[in-house]
Amino acid sequence: MEKLSFKYSGTKPISQRVHVGVVGSGDLEILMEPLKEKYTQVTIRTRFEGNSDIWKALLDRFFASNDILANIEINDFGGTPGVATMRLLQALEVSNSVSIKK
Template sequence: MEQLTFEYNAKQKVSRRAHVGVAGSGDLEILIEPCQERRAYVVIRTRSNGFGETWKAVLDRFFTVYELAVSIEINDFGATPGVVSLRLAQAVEVLIDE
């Protein structure tokens, strides 16, 4: 298991939590909570070691579009970058669907 952490500048505060996905069997789970600071914090726990640059590229792309002030916990069990992007998009839908 590897743990990765990332931090981003953020502009948009959110008021809700989100939980999407299921951790297990080649998938991942994303848990998001509002952050009071104008920052985004991401912690990834993954069973696939050595993919830090890939994770960074996916998250850089995400936070270029969504500058959300959130704390994100990702529990990964071998998801592809496409699945990660899909789950992040689903989490944003949960956050903004009021």
Template sequence: METMFFEYPADKSIAQRAHVGVVGSGDLEVLVTPSEEPRIQVQVRTGMTGFNDTWEKVIERFCKQYEAQANIQVNDFGATPGVVSLRLAQALEVSGRESS
């Protein structure tokens, strides 16, 4: 099991917690918790090793696009970068992201 941490500045609040996806073959779950801090923190736990650069690029793109003040936990079971991006965006939609 590999764990990665990412942090970027953020300035858009979210309304509530969210949970989307499942930890299963080729998928992942995303848990989002609102934060008062002006940053987005993402923790990724995955059983797939050797993809740190790919994870960093996907998470960085997501964080810069949405800038949501949140703590996000990603539990991966071999999801593709496209599925990761989809689940992250889906979690923010469920969380009631506000624009500022």
């Protein structure tokens, strides 16, 4: 098990907490919550060691076009880079959707 940490500067806070995906074979989950700092903190827990360069490249691409402020936890159980990117975009979309309260 490896734990990776990354920080990215940002200016746009997300509006709500989000949980997408599942920790299971070939998938990953993302937990995203608003953060009052001037940076985004990303923590990744993965069962695969030695992939920090791949994660950094993936996150660099994501944050190059998504200027958000959030605390992000990723729990990886074998998700491919494509799955990770899709889950990040899914979490971002859900975090910015307007929730309707009844």
